[in-house]
Amino acid sequence: MARWRPGARERLVLAAVDLFAEQGYDTTTVAQIAERAGVTKSTFFRYFSDKREILCAGQQALSQLLTEGIAEAPENATPLEAVAAGLERAASAMGPMNRELAPRLKAAIDANTELQERDALKRVGLAAAMTEALRARGVPDAPALLASELGVLAFKQGYAQWLQAQPDTLLAPYTLAALEDLRATGRSLA
Known part of the structure; x- marks a missing residue:
């Protein structure tokens, strides 16, 4: 070998x-x-x-990209604007291999409870990384937690939409649009 x-x-x-x-x-x-x-x-x-x-193969890199984007957001950025910067940074690293693997990986996860649990833990880890990055910017706990959870949900939704789009499209517009949709939905709940 x-x-x-x-x-x-x-x-x-x-x-x-x-x-x-x-x-x-x-x-x-x-x-x-x-x-x-x-x-x-x-x-x-x-x-x-x-x-x-294997399911977590890119989790550390993804967490790092998300937190770097959050840390490098403008100083006056709101928590959701900082999360958007993190999503944009992370999305820039997603390419053809991610797109090719996603349907097969999803099928494997959907068919196995243990993998579903591991996938859920991955999302928790991503949210925790973003929460810590926001706290490092001075964002209080509740807004940091909420913005991070919205960020994870936006990434998940945007990624799913990206997989259905034309092969030569970029992921970032989908994650950012999903985050904006979630923000608008949150405003409508008030």
């Missing part, structure tokens, strides 16, 4: 998602994932603690 080939992490993610789609999450083993990716089991464990962690 060619352990020196670049892109082992990406190949592992692709192999896992394909195997989950082909034979189901429960029957897919780490050994099968490693073999399909052309790496050893020990290489798999250098990147992931178990096969569930």
